[in-house]
Amino acid sequence: MKLLIKNGTVVTPSLSYQSNVLIENGIITAIQPGLDIADAEIYDALGCRLFPGFIDAHTHLDMKMGPTVTADDFRTGTKAALAGGTTSIIDFATQDKGDTLTHALEEWHHRADGISACDYSFHMAIIDWNPEICNEIQKVADAGVTSFKVYLAYDNLRVSDSTIYEILCRVGQVQGIVGAHCENGDIVSKLIEMCLRQNKTEPCYHAQTRPDLAEAEAISRFTYIAQLAGVPVNIVHLSSAAGLSAAIGARQRGADIYIESCPQYFILDDSSYYSPDFAGAKFVCSPPIRSKHSQSALWNALAAGSIDTISTDHCSFNWKGQKELGRNDFSKIPNGLPGIEHRPALMYTWGVAAGRISENQFAACLSENTARLFGMFPQKGQIAVGSDADIVVWDPSSQGIITAQNQVQNVDYSPYEGLKIQGGAKAVFLRGELAAENGKVLLENAGKYIHRHSCDFFHKNS
Numbered sequence: 001m002k003l004l005i006k007n008g009t010v011v012t013p014s015l016s017y018q019s020n021v022l023i024e025n026g027i028i029t030a031i032q033p034g035l036d037i038a039d040a041e042i043y044d045a046l047g048c049r050l051f052p053g054f055i056d057a058h059t060h061l062d063m064k065m066g067p068t069v070t071a072d073d074f075r076t077g078t079k080a081a082l083a084g085g086t087t088s089i090i091d092f093a094t095q096d097k098g099d100t101l102t103h104a105l106e107e108w109h110h111r112a113d114g115i116s117a118c119d120y121s122f123h124m125a126i127i128d129w130n131p132e133i134c135n136e137i138q139k140v141a142d143a144g145v146t147s148f149k150v151y152l153a154y155d156n157l158r159v160s161d162s163t164i165y166e167i168l169c170r171v172g173q174v175q176g177i178v179g180a181h182c183e184n185g186d187i188v189s190k191l192i193e194m195c196l197r198q199n200k201t202e203p204c205y206h207a208q209t210r211p212d213l214a215e216a217e218a219i220s221r222f223t224y225i226a227q228l229a230g231v232p233v234n235i236v237h238l239s240s241a242a243g244l245s246a247a248i249g250a251r252q253r254g255a256d257i258y259i260e261s262c263p264q265y266f267i268l269d270d271s272s273y274y275s276p277d278f279a280g281a282k283f284v285c286s287p288p289i290r291s292k293h294s295q296s297a298l299w300n301a302l303a304a305g306s307i308d309t310i311s312t313d314h315c316s317f318n319w320k321g322q323k324e325l326g327r328n329d330f331s332k333i334p335n336g337l338p339g340i341e342h343r344p345a346l347m348y349t350w351g352v353a354a355g356r357i358s359e360n361q362f363a364a365c366l367s368e369n370t371a372r373l374f375g376m377f378p379q380k381g382q383i384a385v386g387s388d389a390d391i392v393v394w395d396p397s398s399q400g401i402i403t404a405q406n407q408v409q410n411v412d413y414s415p416y417e418g419l420k421i422q423g424g425a426k427a428v429f430l431r432g433e434l435a436a437e438n439g440k441v442l443l444e445n446a447g448k449y450i451h452r453h454s455c456d457f458f459h460k461n462s
């Protein structure tokens with residue numbers, strides 16, 4: 001089957017140019033202005049941008065948290081991803097205490113295989129570390145998982161500094177990367193305990209017990225440990241100006257640090273936690289949403305090229321019945337926000353359309369950088385001959401309003417309710433097949449597992 005996408009403007013991290021794009025059997029086989037192919041099916045993309053399929057490298061689908069499980073599973077979450085223009089996700093397989101990494105990977109395949117709408121892969125979150133687990137790293141990398149995660153927060157997940165050091169050294173040997181949730185878990189737990197003792201139970205105390213300095217301290221510590229180990233690391237969901245300066249400081253002393261952030265830290269601010277009638281719970285995620293001051297620091301860093309990737313940390317819980325578990329105790333509110341569907345439109349609206357970043361930077365942070373860092377480039381992350389034909393036909397002139405009522409993601413609210421968006425995915429091609437059009441998903445269960453290879457630590461080459 002041949003498909004010719006005509007008259008679109010191809011966007012790469014370095015330039016935008018008008019061209020026709022030929023797709024055969026799911027792969028891009030020619031890119032040429034004026035190209036005509038007699039027997040090809042035609043898609044006219046006049047007036048539209050052609051972006052490489054967006055990649056969300058931070059999702060939590062079908063994940064258990066305390067007494068509950070995320071509202072989105074792989075079926076609904078990946079459908080929502082496609083609707084917004086995201087053609088690949090990387091979710092987190094998470095080891096249970098006392099269990100093996102191999103078993104965690106099997107379990108996540110079981111949750112995702114056969115029902116995912118977009119392509120998918122897994123990072124491996126390491127909770128338990130001993131010589132046997134250390135021996136599994138090569139096996140897991142051979143299975144296509146070359147990125148790992150450690151937690152510096154959450155009492156049931158976090159590992160010690162010496163364990164982090166050992167994990168970094170081992171993962172470095174397989175050219176993999178370790179990402180970290182950076183908040184000082186000890187301090188956060190103490191602050192929560194102190195608040196609850198004073199009967200401070202409302203959602204706003206979630207933010208107050210996870211201050212930006214607790215993030216900055218953990219980023220500083222993690223990056224010093226990384227520098228001791230001599231391996232590159234990824235700071236996931238960086239949220240604050242204080243955290244940002246810790247990460248930039250690490251770079252300045254020579255550490256190879258990659259930075260991920262998420263739309264909620266650019267667009268929402270901490271005044272939301274004071275919404276009446278428990279609506280503040282809708283914004284409870286960790287790290288929490290920050291001040292307006294942090295927001296503008298993040299925008300400046302994104303514009304300067306200091307932030308490498310934008311993902312979502314999509315981890316959806318219904319407001320009714322799930323977030324409500326913490327009605328009398330903010331520390332029991334399941335942490336996480338939905339975002340998988342709207343990330344491209346949000347970052348385009350507040351970034352590109354608002355003139356803060358270029359469309360080329362947008363393509364870099366939502367697709368190419370992510371593909372490179374996580375070992376899926378050039379199969380994913382670019383519009384180039386030989387790559388998978390994951391292409392988003394983006395209409396910069398389309399306008400819309402985000403509402404929970406119209407969303408594909410399976411959750412009963414949106415933290416972005418009522419916000420106006422500029423630009424959207426008109427058509428989404430997954431390996432050459434029209435998978436979504438104007439927010440409607442046309443292709444289900446077609447997602448394939450992405451077997452990833454070693455990471456491309458691209459700061460070294462730039």
Ligand SMILES: [Zn+2]
Nearest residue numbers: 058060313315
């Ligand atoms: Zn997360």
